[in-house]
Amino acid sequence: MSLLTRSFLRWLPIAVACTLVLGVTYVMVQQSYRTGADDPQIMVAHDIAAKIAAGTAPDQLVSNETVDPSTSLAPFVIVFDSQHIPVVSSGKLAGATPIPPVGILDASKAAGENKVTWQPRRDTRIATVVVPVNGGADGFVLAGRSLLVVERREDMLTKMAGLGWGGTMVATFLAVLLAGGLTGRASRPVL
Secondary structure (H helix, E strand, O other): OOOHHHHHHHHHHHHHHHHHHHHHHHHHHHHHHHHHHHHHHHHHHHHHHHHHHHOOOOHHOOOOOOOOOOOOOEEEOEEOOOOOOOEOOEEOEEEEOOOOOOOHHHHHHHOOOOOEEEEEEEEEEEEEEEEOOOOOEEEEEEEEEEHHHHHHHHHHHHHHHHHHHHHHHHHHHHHHHHHHHHHHOOOOOOO
């Protein structure tokens, strides 16, 4: 068996182990980025829903400033009534309030909130949190913000992980190849 074949067979379990470790690490960091993108919206949606349930009018809680998530990184809020009709909104896409699929709103009733990535247009992805309003004015509060920065971080993470994985594969194979070559020389009889 050649040195290259022996080295490859010895290296293969190392490559699998390194790939698994790097893969799990990548997934953990990527999920940390993505779940962290929901943090401001969770607070905003729950706070506004609680205040509406306590009797505060939605238009007193939602900013008059308009946010276009296709161009802005700022969070926005849309309050819906129980019939899924927007009551007030600080989010606008092409001058209109974006309306999510009904299922996004309804799914929040069972768990008390629904966190979902919503893509109302091809160029706009939004980290969205929906909270049901329970009380006198049933409805829903949707808080969202653009995922542009988070997705840029994920792209950079993917490139770094790919380069790290490739470098690790090359370095570990060369180490095994070198060790096999040195071991082969040491076991040869001296004449």
